Amino acid sequence: MLAAILYMPGHAFDFEKNGMYYNITSLQKQTVEVTKGDSPYSGEIVVPNEVEYSNKTFSVTRLGDYAFESSTITSISLPLSIREIGHHVFQNSPSLSSFTIPSQVNQMGVCCFNGCYGLREIIYEDSDEPFWSPYNSGVSGNRAYYVSCPIENAYIGRNIYQGGDGYNDGAFYRKTNLTNLIFGSKITSVTGNYLFYECTGLKAIRFPENVSAIGEYVFVKCSGLEDIIFSEGLKTIGMNSFEGCTSIKSLLFPSTIEAISTGAFQNCTKITQVFCKATTPPSIEELTFPGIVYLNATLYVPIGTKSLYTESVGWKDFVTIVETDNFEDIPDIPEKPKCATPTISYTKGKLTFACDTEGAECVASIGDRNVKTHYGNEISLVPTYTLTVFAKADGYENSDTVTAMMTWSDKGLEVKNITVDAATGNKCDVNDDGAVDVADIATVISEMATRARSQGEEDE
DSSP states (O other), X not given: OHHHHHTOOOOOOSEEETTEEEEEEETTTTEEEEEOOSSXXXXXXXXXXEEEETTEEEEEEEEOTTTTTXXXXXEEEOOTTOOEEOTTTTTTOTTOOEEEEOTTOOBBXXXXXXXXXXXXXXXXXXXXXXXXXXXXXXXXXXXXXXXXOOXXXXXXXXXXXXXXXXXXXXXXXXXXXXXXXXXXXXXXXXXXXXXTTTOTTOOEEEOXXXXXXXXXXXXXXXXXXXXXXXXXXXOEEOTTTTTTOTTOOEEEEOTTOOEEOTTTTTTOTTOOEEEEOOSSOOEEOTTSSOHHHHHHOEEEEETTOHHHHHTSTTGGGOSEEEEEXXXXXXXXXXXOOBOOOOEEEEETTEEEEEOSSTTOEEEEEEEESSOOOOOSSOOOOOOEEEEEEEEEOTTSBOOOOEEEEXXXXXXXXXXXXXXXXXXXXXXXXXXXXXXXXXXXXHHHXXXXXXXXXXXXXXXX
C-alpha cells in the first residue's frame, strides 16, 4: 500500500501563473522551468521570458522533462530566455505540426517527439553554435528524436554533431516523407552517421557554398535522390556518404574538391556522367564508385588535365575520360524562388505584416527581455521589444528575416531597423505627419504601456 501511495499519478510543480506551471530551478539566479501541471496544455502556447511570483521576477530558461507530454498543443513559441529543452518534452502530443529549435538552444533531451504523429516540419534556427545530437541510451539511437513523426520539411540552419559510438541511428533515420531539405547559410559541414539514412523521399539536395565537408554515411540509401549540387567551397566527401543512392545519374564536383573517400558512391550504379572541375585530381580510392560506373560512365575533366587523371589512383580506372571547357551546360536543380521579404506596418493599435508572394504566410516573433505583468498603480517602463518576421509559402524558400527593435531608456527612445512598406504607403506614420520618427514610435510605446497598466489593474 505504501508503494502504491508513493507512486500515485500526480504532477509536482512549484506554482502556476496564467495557465502555465513552473518549477523553480534556482532561487539565487531566479530561474524557472516550464513543467507539467494539473490541467493539460492545449492550443497555441506562448512561453514568456519572465514570470512574477511572490514579489520576485523569474527568468524562464528551460522546458522541463515531460512538460507538454500527452498534450493537445498545436504550436509553441519560445522566448530568447529558453536555453535548454529536457527529455520527453512533447512526447505523445499528436496535434503539434511544426517545431522550431531556437538558435540559443544547442541540445535537446532524448525522446522529445516520440508519438508526435502530426509533426511535419522541423526548423533548426541559424546559429554559429552547433547542435549536439547525443546518443540516446536505451532507445533506437538518435532516431528517437523523430520516431513516429511524418517529417516532410526540414530546415537545417547550423551544424549538427552526433554523439555516441558513431554508428547509431541518425536524427532523420528513415524519414521517408522528407521531401524538402534546405541547408542554411551557417552550415559549414554536413556530418553524422546515418543522419538522413533511407530518406527515400528526397529528390534533390543543394549544398551551400560554405559547406566544406560532407561526412561519412550521411545519405546512405536515399534511393530517390536524383540531383545533387555540390557548390564551390566543398573540399571533402566522406566514406560511404551517398552509398545506395541508386537514382543518381550525373555528378559535378567543384574545382575546390580535394578528397573523396572510399565507397562514397558505392551501389550508385546508374551514374553515366561524372564532371570534375578540379585541375589537380582529387584524392580518391579505387572503390569510390562501383565497378560498372568505371566501365560505362564518361569522366569529364578540364582541358589539359586528362594525363593527370589517367595517372591518378581511382580516376585512371574510368575507361572513358574526356577533356572539356564547358561545365556550364550541365543540368542544374531548378532553384526555388524565395518569398518576398515581408514588411511591417502599424495602424490602429495593430502590427501588420505583408508579403507580395501569393499565398505566403508571415511568421512573427516578438520578444521583450524586460516586459512583464505589473501589479499596482505605477509602471517603470524600461522595455526592449524585438520583432522578427519572415514569410513562407509552398514551393518557395523562406524569405529573408526582417527585424525591428524599439528600446526605451532614461535617454529617450532608440529605434533600429523599422521597416516601412513603400508600395502601400507609410502606415507606420501614426500621427500622419509624413514621416516615421520618434514621435510615432513613442505613441506606439505609450499605447503598449497603457495596455500593460490596464492588464495589471485587471489582474489585481
